[in-house]
Amino acid sequence: MKYDVVVVGAGPAGCVTARFAAENGAKVLIIERRSEVGVPVLCGEGISRKIDEWDMLEGDRWIAGRMDGARIYSPDGTMVKLSADLAGNETGYVVYRDIFDQELARRAVKAGVKIMMNTMAIGLLKDNDKITGVKAKQFDEEVDIEADLVVGTDGVESKIGQWAGIETRLNPKDLETCAQYTLTNVECTDAYCDFYLGREIAPGGYIWVFPKGKDTANVGIGILASLSESGMAKQLLDRFIANDPRFKNSEPIRFLAGAAPVANPVETVRDNLILVGDAARHVDAITGGGLTCCLEGGKIAGETIGKAVEEQDFSKEMLSAYETGWKEAFGKKLKRNYLVKEIMLDFDDKTLNMLADSLKDYKFEGISTLRLIKALVLKHPTLLMKLRHLMKVSKEAKE
Amino acid sequence: MGKPKAKVDREKCLACGGCISVCPQDALSWYGSKALVDDEKCISCAICIRICPVGAISGEVY
Ligand SMILES: Cc1cc2nc3c(=O)[nH]c(=O)nc-3n(C[C@H](O)[C@H](O)[C@H](O)COP(=O)(O)OP(=O)(O)OC[C@H]3O[C@@H](n4cnc5c(N)ncnc54)[C@H](O)[C@@H]3O)c2cc1C
Ligand code: SF4
Numbered sequence: 245m246k247y248d249v250v251v252v253g254a255g256p257a258g259c260v261t262a263r264f265a266a267e268n269g270a271k272v273l274i275i276e277r278r279s280e281v282g283v284p285v286l287c288g289e290g291i292s293r294k295i296d297e298w299d300m301l302e303g304d305r306w307i308a309g310r311m312d313g314a315r316i317y318s319p320d321g322t323m324v325k326l327s328a329d330l331a332g333n334e335t336g337y338v339v340y341r342d343i344f345d346q347e348l349a350r351r352a353v354k355a356g357v358k359i360m361m362n363t364m365a366i367g368l369l370k371d372n373d374k375i376t377g378v379k380a381k382q383f384d385e386e387v388d389i390e391a392d393l394v395v396g397t398d399g400v401e402s403k404i405g406q407w408a409g410i411e412t413r414l415n416p417k418d419l420e421t422c423a424q425y426t427l428t429n430v431e432c433t434d435a436y437c438d439f440y441l442g443r444e445i446a447p448g449g450y451i452w453v454f455p456k457g458k459d460t461a462n463v464g465i466g467i468l469a470s471l472s473e474s475g476m477a478k479q480l481l482d483r484f485i486a487n488d489p490r491f492k493n494s495e496p497i498r499f500l501a502g503a504a505p506v507a508n509p510v511e512t513v514r515d516n517l518i519l520v521g522d523a524a525r526h527v528d529a530i531t532g533g534g535l536t537c538c539l540e541g542g543k544i545a546g547e548t549i550g551k552a553v554e555e556q557d558f559s560k561e562m563l564s565a566y567e568t569g570w571k572e573a574f575g576k577k578l579k580r581n582y583l584v585k586e587i588m589l590d591f592d593d594k595t596l597n598m599l600a601d602s603l604k605d606y607k608f609e610g611i612s613t614l615r616l617i618k619a620l621v622l623k624h625p626t627l628l629m630k631l632r633h634l635m636k637v638s639k640e641a642k643e
Numbered sequence: 644m645g646k647p648k649a650k651v652d653r654e655k656c657l658a659c660g661g662c663i664s665v666c667p668q669d670a671l672s673w674y675g676s677k678a679l680v681d682d683e684k685c686i687s688c689a690i691c692i693r694i695c696p697v698g699a700i701s702g703e704v705y
């Protein structure tokens with residue numbers, strides 16, 4: 245059977261792209277190597293309130309908690325508090341990712357999308373150099389799936405791009421390697437997402453505590469892969485949990501390992517090919533969060549695909565409306581936050597403490613990165629050298 | 644030659660995909676829901692060993 249579009253990977257990027265493509269007239273198949281959509285969960289499960297405006301999820305079964313704000317702790321424990329309005333941009337809800345993903349899949353199926361589970365892409369079908377579909381394996385059987393367009397939404401481990409000649413391999417300095425416990429019987433009394441920074445705590449990354457309902461929380465760590473040693477993420481997380489009184493009587497009900505790309509986005513369209521989500525490296529390099537880009541980018545991709553099907557034109561030129569679209573929507577933010585990540589890597593614990601100390605009383609009203617940087621530079625003129633480049637980009641970027 | 648290749652402990656691997664995303668030789672891929680090293684391709688660079696968050700990959704670290 246031939247489809248207009250085959251989508252590889254039933255994560256948020258795949259389900260949203262598929263849904264909007266189908267709603268715009270495309271015949272779409274998703275293939276997914278796992279045996280249950282959204283399972284196992286590999287995520288901290290924090291997401292922006294922005295999703296309210298997008299109408300992609302119905303009901304509230306996917307919501308574990310609504311957050312009142314976020315707190316960032318520097319290595320010496322100095323706390324910077326962000327109110328809901330501001331923090332909501334990054335951490336508005338804590339969700340159940342399995343239900344979240346399945347809800348996105350349900351909306352896709354409702355739009356007419358077909359899903360094949362236990363089916364792993366193992367290569368691209370090509371006619372000379374033209375991509376004509378996906379070679380896949382369902383259980384032990386090889387199947388050829390023909391399609392005019394292949395969508396790579398195969399996550400951090402993506403191979404679709406590489407098979408099409410796009411370099412998606414990550415340099416270890418562009419990967420956060422992660423571990424997370426979901427702990428129950430914790431003593432987290434308020435609805436705040438907490439972030440802990442510091443070289444000793446989490447080199448090149450941070451530890452997070454995201455409350456999930458009443459007495460359960462996701463407690464996780466991401467460290468920069470280039471600073472990692474074998475098993476280090478788990479060891480540092482175990483140490484943090486052992487030393488925090490809130491977790492004294494807690495027990496884990498889930499443990500996961502994870503990997504989050506913190507790279508610059510790659511080229512996302514070729515003839516007969518589109519990349520979306522983690523596969524496109526559409527992740528905020530400061531937080532490692534990628535869900536909003538999956539939803540926002542997936543919608544743009546799906547709409548572009550609808551047009552391509554209508555005109556029966558799957559050329560790179562036709563598909564580049566998607567690339568222009570995501571660049572407009574969040575491209576500058578990704579670029580700027582990648583630069584911030586690079587700059588923050590140079591900060592030792594002393595600098596982080598000093599920054600937190602300057603910011604702890606800062607009135608975060610209508611905060612923009614540019615204003616924040618200006619406020620910092622006024623207090624610490626020597627920072628100017630490091631931040632100069634960033635100010636330029638920040639001026640260009642839409643807040 | 645003679646250098647130990649990376650090896651994934653299938654009991655420990657939690658399938659995060661990190662090693663697959665960084666291997667410079669494309670020597671890692673999924674096999675039955677866990678990461679697997681292709682010995683033919685592995686050049687014993689040990690990158691995957693260092694980045695595994697749960698220490699599921701061994702070999703010699705240079
Ligand atoms: C520990 C951790 C914590 C995180 N916390 C947050 C957070 O709090 N907030 C946030 O916004 N983001 C967070 N992220 C990032 C977020 O999880 C990702 O950005 C998001 O899952 C990307 O969605 P996706 O659809 O692109 O890919 P995925 O969700 O990874 O989906 C890819 C799918 O493709 C399938 N697949 C892969 N290869 C193949 C193949 N060859 N054939 C068929 N199927 C295949 C996979 O099985 C998977 O189902 C976190 C990441 C990690 C690792
Ligand atoms: S990095 Fe470790 S846990 Fe993750 S897939 Fe590779 S071997 Fe498995």
Ligand code: SF4
Binds near residue numbers: 670688689
């Ligand atoms: S040792 Fe290097 S080449 Fe071998 S599998 Fe690991 S990352 Fe790939």
